[in-house]
Amino acid sequence: MAYLALYRKWRPQTFADVIGQAHICQALQNSLKQGRISHAYLFSGPRGTGKTTIARLMAKGLDCAHGPTDSPCGECQECRAIANGSSLNVIEIDGASNRGIEEIRELREQVRFAPVGAPYKVYIIDEVHMLTPEAFNALLKTLEEPPAHVVFIFATTDLHKVPATILSRCQRYDFKRLNHAQLMEGLKKVASAEGIAADEAGLAMIAKHAEGGMRDALSLLEQCMIYSEALTVETAADVLGVAPAEEIRRFTENLLGKDDKACLEQINRLYGSGRDLMQFTRDVVDELRGQMLQLEPGQRQESFLEAIRKLSDCAREMRYAVDARIPLELAALELTAKPKQEQSLPSEDINSLKEKIRTLEQQLRNLSAKETPREEPQRESASVRKRPSGAGDQERTQFLIDNWEDYLQALRSERLVQCAAFLCEGRPVAVQAGTAVIRFPRERGFHKASIEQPKHREAAERVLSKFIGTNLEMECVFDDEVSPEMTGSHQQPEKREKGSAGITQVNEPPNASKTAAQNRPQNEPAAENETVQAALKIFGGKVVRIPDASE
Ligand SMILES: [Zn+2]
The missing domain is CATH 1.20.272.10 (Zinc Finger, Delta Prime; domain 3)
Incomplete structure (x- = not known):
């Protein structure tokens, strides 16, 4: 007799022989007994958990001479043909190697022919998730109008790859991994039937490595038997490559x-x-x-x-x-x-580290001594709040014109970056009777309209009031709407030097800024530089003049 792998030789031939999956066997047996047969079943679950075995038992139950029955006889011609794989009515297809549309078309042709000497034609398609989308479509047409004599049983290890259109037409059964006790039961049964001298610990080690599949468990047992006549934990460990x-x-x-x-x-x-x-x-x-x-x-x-x-x-x-x-x-x-605290460094290492730290500390001291003069004025400018020199509209107007960039900076530091971005396209015209008039070029209509939105305007007014030191509202106008009354006797903004508005030298009184800008030597055009202007617009801040050592 040809050699037969253990798991094939001991494949359960009745529902009663199946170990595990009790809920599935019960449900299928009930439907066989009551003659409620579905046209499509889907068995999903890990490999080696009994999907094909139970599919064949189902086929037997349908086609047994005494069927449909929940306990096929196993002796009639059809039962025996199914058991040895020679039945013409039970067709097993491997989805992995017959996955194309041609195979499924052929299947659809075959499906139309009636079964021979039995009531049902049973198609068992294993690894059904491997079918191509076209093949699934072709299959779907058969599932939509199946001939009365056809039953499909699909098996898959990868349920989520089966299209929903197929799933919805199947009765679904989810197979579970077998637990340790179930695997042990199966292993012991086969070992004693085969006359294998196996000790409990050896079988337990095999069960542990079978990952819940009876087929893997029996394959491992078989490998052990090839290696040694008796199964002990040592031989199992050797075969499995595990450490004792x-x-x-x-x-x-x-x-x-x-x-x-x-x-x-x-x-x-x-x-x-x-x-x-x-x-x-x-x-x-x-x-x-x-x-x-x-x-x-x-x-x-x-x-x-x-x-x-x-x-x-x-x-x-x-x-x-x-x-x-x-x-x-x-x-x-x-x-x-x-642990780290227990580790000790050689004392020479510690001494050299101490020396390095001393040097670094000294360098740090030298460095901060050099930095000090440059840092001080900046610190002061941040802490000393500038104010208009008087409480009249004229002083406030001049102050706002001179310190416009500082105001924008104040907006930014209050996280009102958007307000600052809109207002940086505007220029103050005048402060009159509790209102600050801001002018925008015609082509900056978007900026003007944006800052006029109440949300932005109110925030800008709040910061402006704080900045000037009195409650102010804000009115925005276009350049060509600026009337002489608005500017009054104040300095005409268009006469201002381009870009000079925000350039103030640190610690200078506000009114001196214009002079300072004009006094700057010609070889220092930093503030007029286009790049510097752009940077000021984006980041805010000030242009600070740092005197050369020679000055
Ligand atoms: Zn039978």
């Missing part, structure tokens, strides 16, 4: 005992004997977790928590590491490192 429990416990001890040398030796030895270091790391995390949970209340958990966190990160990193040893060695070294 003793190694895991010792590593945990070395880690918590901060024995870096022993940890590194162990890592190298395990690596040399071909153990899976990623699995080893996970096992150590498991061991640490187990030990931590057994701590008495009040015992310190910190070192456990730190080790668990670091090693979990380490296991993740190992997946992408060229050499899995390196992340584990680094983690081990970090975890076994002595």
